[in-house]
Amino acid sequence: MNNYIAVDIGASSGRLMLGQLSGNKIRIKELHRFDNGFKFENGHDRWQIDHLIDEIIIGLEKAKQKYNIQDAYLGIDTWAVDYVLIDQAGDKLDDPISYRDSRTKDTVAKLTRKYSKEYIYKKTGIQFLDFNTLYQLFEEDKTNLKKAKSIIMIPDYIGYRLTGKAVTEVTNASTTQMLNLREGLFDSELLSEVNVTSEMFPPLVDAGTKLGSIKEDITSKHDIPNCQVITVATHDTASAVVGTPASGENNWAFLSSGTWSLIGRELNVPENGSMAFNENYTNEWGAYGTYRFLKNIMGMWIVQRIKHEYQDRFGFAEMAKLASEVKPFQQYIDLNDERFINPKSMIHELQCYCKETNQIIPETIGELVSAIYCNLSLMYARELEKLEEITHKPIHTLNIVGGGSNVSYLNQLTSNLANVNIAAGPSEATALGNLVVQMITENDIDDLAEAREIISQSFDIGFFQPQPLSQKNPLTDYKKFLKENTNEEN
Numbered sequence: 248m249n250n251y252i253a254v255d256i257g258a259s260s261g262r263l264m265l266g267q268l269s270g271n272k273i274r275i276k277e278l279h280r281f282d283n284g285f286k287f288e289n290g291h292d293r294w295q296i297d298h299l300i301d302e303i304i305i306g307l308e309k310a311k312q313k314y315n316i317q318d319a320y321l322g323i324d325t326w327a328v329d330y331v332l333i334d335q336a337g338d339k340l341d342d343p344i345s346y347r348d349s350r351t352k353d354t355v356a357k358l359t360r361k362y363s364k365e366y367i368y369k370k371t372g373i374q375f376l377d378f379n380t381l382y383q384l385f386e387e388d389k390t391n392l393k394k395a396k397s398i399i400m401i402p403d404y405i406g407y408r409l410t411g412k413a414v415t416e417v418t419n420a421s422t423t424q425m426l427n428l429r430e431g432l433f434d435s436e437l438l439s440e441v442n443v444t445s446e447m448f449p450p451l452v453d454a455g456t457k458l459g460s461i462k463e464d465i466t467s468k469h470d471i472p473n474c475q476v477i478t479v480a481t482h483d484t485a486s487a488v489v490g491t492p493a494s495g496e497n498n499w500a501f502l503s504s505g506t507w508s509l510i511g512r513e514l515n516v517p518e519n520g521s522m523a524f525n526e527n528y529t530n531e532w533g534a535y536g537t538y539r540f541l542k543n544i545m546g547m548w549i550v551q552r553i554k555h556e557y558q559d560r561f562g563f564a565e566m567a568k569l570a571s572e573v574k575p576f577q578q579y580i581d582l583n584d585e586r587f588i589n590p591k592s593m594i595h596e597l598q599c600y601c602k603e604t605n606q607i608i609p610e611t612i613g614e615l616v617s618a619i620y621c622n623l624s625l626m627y628a629r630e631l632e633k634l635e636e637i638t639h640k641p642i643h644t645l646n647i648v649g650g651g652s653n654v655s656y657l658n659q660l661t662s663n664l665a666n667v668n669i670a671a672g673p674s675e676a677t678a679l680g681n682l683v684v685q686m687i688t689e690n691d692i693d694d695l696a697e698a699r700e701i702i703s704q705s706f707d708i709g710f711f712q713p714q715p716l717s718q719k720n721p722l723t724d725y726k727k728f729l730k731e732n733t734n735e736e737n
């Protein structure tokens with residue numbers, strides 16, 4: 248039986264998961280878990296990338312010493328858009344800056360003075376987020392950029408540190424907003440706008456490409472399994488969508504619910520028409536020729552920050568319970584307002600927002616979390632309507648995966664407001680998506696459809712059906728609120 252290991256690192260934690268296929272069931276086991284986060288250093292919020300590499304090696308040592316794994320395949324996925332600049336000697340110039348750093352606050356406006364948003368969207372099909380790599384490179388330190396020989400995206404950089412081989416995997420590369428949808432390559436016009444060339448990026452590869460074995464200078468110093476690294480869908484959201492156990496007709500939508508809430512549909516042909524542009528929907532490239540047509544919603548990040556501000560005195564389950572005891576829908580909040588990207592205090596920011604918009608101020612932890620879950624469910628319901636409209640296809644089921652799929656209270660609210668069936672789980676869809684791409688590459692699984700079937704048979708899925716609302720659906724008032732309180736046209 249082959250051993251597959253997924254290295255899955257999100258903005259707040261990372262883990263190594265072992266996956267084994269027996270018959271038509273996948274079994275997974277967590278081998279190692281560690282914290283992740285950025286620190287303010289040298290003028291910016293930076294990821295501690297060496298710490299991540301060290302933790303991966305500790306996880307691999309455990310795999311061999313504690314779990315007796317001698318040989319394994321290994322895939323790596325992380326969050327998107329961030330990159331490492333590499334010098335002439337092949338070493339990193341600095342620790343990578345986090346997408347939550349404030350350096351790109353006004354960059355979209357600066358860059359779109361020369362090329363209009365419509366023009367960039369037609370080329371790339373990618374949503375305008377302040378932190379896309381395009382804007383980060385625009386604000387990159389010019390001396391550093393001059394010294395840089397190459398630019399490697401975070402998960403590919405980890406693969407490079409482990410194997411010495413560098414690639415640019417496309418599911419993640421598409422989030423740079425620098426790939427040309429039609430040509431399938433980096434767009435030279437956009438690259439020259441940010442003073443880089445396509446030669447600075449290692450070769451583009453698809454998910455499911457073999458990378459190589461772990462370098463000798465690592466294997467000689469550490470007692471780890473003999474690993475073959477496979478480049479999976481290295482963007483965590485791409486892996487999460489691969490690991491979503493949807494089946495049949497494309498009448499489903501996905502919600503990958505982690506630090507971010509990524510809500511969308513899987514498409515075979517990108518949708519970059521004017522409606523998608525106006526609604527700022529993205530066409531991120533997926534594994535096996537698919538597209539993730541989605542929108543980013545500020546997800547569990549807000550709850551994670553609240554939890555942290557309460558010194559982790561409450562667990563997520565307890566927070567959801569306290570929220571469910573509070574009268575719902577007491578305030579409307581545009582959770583995608585950029586003030587919530589990285590405020591000093593999330594609680595203070597939320598309270599200020601409610602005060603400024605003359606609404607009831609949430610005070611207790613239950614009230615705060617209720618405000619977040621109610622508004623998340625409103626945002627999900629609103630986007631599901633838009634998704635149906637733009638893609639001209641009804642949505643029968645919303646598949647929620649990731650850690651947030653465990654929050655039954657939020658699942659039920661969403662089902663009620665959007666009048667949609669919900670299938671919740673698995674919470675480890677990202678690691679599973681990572682694992683099954685490795686299994687497909689090694690011919691243990693035939694294709695994506697079979698992989699999803701296996702996942703759906705291997706894990707418990709929670710089902711939620713819409714229940715009648717005890718009050719008028721707040722969605723109409725929420726939309727009105729957004730119209731009056733944001734710059735959005737709709």
Ligand code: LFR
Pocket residue numbers: 257258325326327328329346482483484505506507509543
């Ligand atoms: C989720 C995610 C999103 C991306 C954001 C920043 O972890 O990868 O898909 O928009 O993080 O990279």
